[in-house]
Amino acid sequence: MKQLHVISNGKLPYERFLSIVESIHPYVSAIHLREKRASDTELDQWIQGMIHKGIPKQKIIINSRSELAGRYKLGGVHLPAHYGSLQEIKQKYPFLKVGVSVHQLSEALYYQETGADYLFFGNVYETTCKPGLAGKGLETLSAIITSVSIPVIAIGGVIPARVPELFEQGASGMAVMSGIMEAKDPLEAVKDYQAYHIQKEV
Template identity: 40%
Template sequence: MLHVISTGRQSFGDWLDITVRIHKEADYIHIREKTWSAGQIQEAVRHLEEQRVPRSQIIINNHPELVSRMNLAAVHLPETSPFPHTPSFSAMKGCSVHSQEAAARKEREGADYLFFGHVFETDSKAGQPARGLHELRQLTAAVSIPVTAIGGITPDNAGSCLEQGASGVAVMSGIYEAHDPEAAARAYRTALPKGGRT
């Protein structure tokens, strides 16, 4: 599985252009724009739909009410945020975790999938040591729900994450800030099987 996550460092127009160009290579597109209002996120989803990006491919960070109202694929939340627990909320619930203990707790709380990282060194976490493949293997073995590896993922090391039990990888700048985002997305796609578990 390939999750592609917006970086928060591009204009709306640039983000939309790249997303439309690369979405067919991705399993899920995450809108992770901390400065956008709920209205801007709704507008983003509307624009994606106009360009034939299905709602079932779109994951929103935070804003569970939007996810429910717009019938999107999932809401992705920080480790410290509670999941929505209402009969009307039928979308998947994902969470970023940084330890086995947190992973086990979030699984008990109802997470459908987890992100774990940062697995490799990355500029976005400069000065912070990578958690590495060994910790990834331990964490994937500790839970029964899918775990997606994030942080410093490249087409060359993506396969090693799957070998440690990850169901897929998540990529931000490796695609959105690549010189040729389409070529970058294809390279990640080639390194991973499409479809399957989240």
């Protein structure tokens, strides 16, 4: 089964975010809290709100703040490519899945070697989140997938119609931010991604 990761965009008010994730969580693999400007206290509130709304802890992944992920025994922590060694996190929180965003093959190989459980690779396509930055393309995605043995999730400019070609390259799943979080109807947007996913799986 392919994965669908949904990422917060750092723009939504707390209550709007909770409303969205409450409706979509049964249909997605993971929800990433990527709120770079939020304090630990604010993120603590967001995590508690998500748990109160019934989002399973194992579906909640927090970016960079491993202490919070460990305290709540969440699904994992996701780190940037420049993070460095993962050993301290892996030793302190052996129950956490650790993912890393990578942008080239050398990073993918390094983080696989140092214990990453999965990788985000992007941006595969040009994306509104990073205007002017050309997509790295399917060929680079395929090269990374064939060079590592851990799951690789495609991110960056992923729209529903592109899902089949990502899976043809061997991607373990897709990660989406604006395509769901900024959609008029986020639940319908999730179902659109899943529809292309199902078509490919059949």
